[in-house]
Amino acid sequence: MLIYVDDLIIAGSNNDSITQLKRELQQQFSIKDLGSLKYFLGIKMAASSKGFFRNQRKYVIDLLKDADMLHTKPVANPLDSKLTLDPSSEPFASYNHYQKIVGKLIYLTITRPDITFTVSLISQYMHAPIV
Secondary structure, eight states: OEEETTEEEOOOSOHHHHHHHHHHHHHHSOOOOOOSOOEETTEEEEEETTEEEEEOHHHHHHHHHHTTOTTOOOOSSSSOTTOOOOTTSOBOSOOHHHHHHHHHHHHHTTTOGGGHHHHHHHHTTTTSOBO
């Protein structure tokens, strides 16, 4: 079971147990069953016999538009793992946009763990981003 504010996801392999839990919840609370999970917190969900497939395609496209990078090409490894940033570089004039993009990238790591190292590195400069 996953709960976020006023949303509840019930998942399991036994449909009878899920139905019983829903009945018990309806007796205690006013709930609305929205059926099969399709979207949750901006993540598109699709069920198959092998499990759930999570997808943030729309989120990524919106992120690329916001960063003015929709025209860029993908790469297999977004950053060399031995790269270090020079903290003496010139800072950004306004870092609000940088912080917004990094925040969105942090959320994206839910479905893209391959970018976690890169996002972790750039997150270190949230309060003093450099060029």
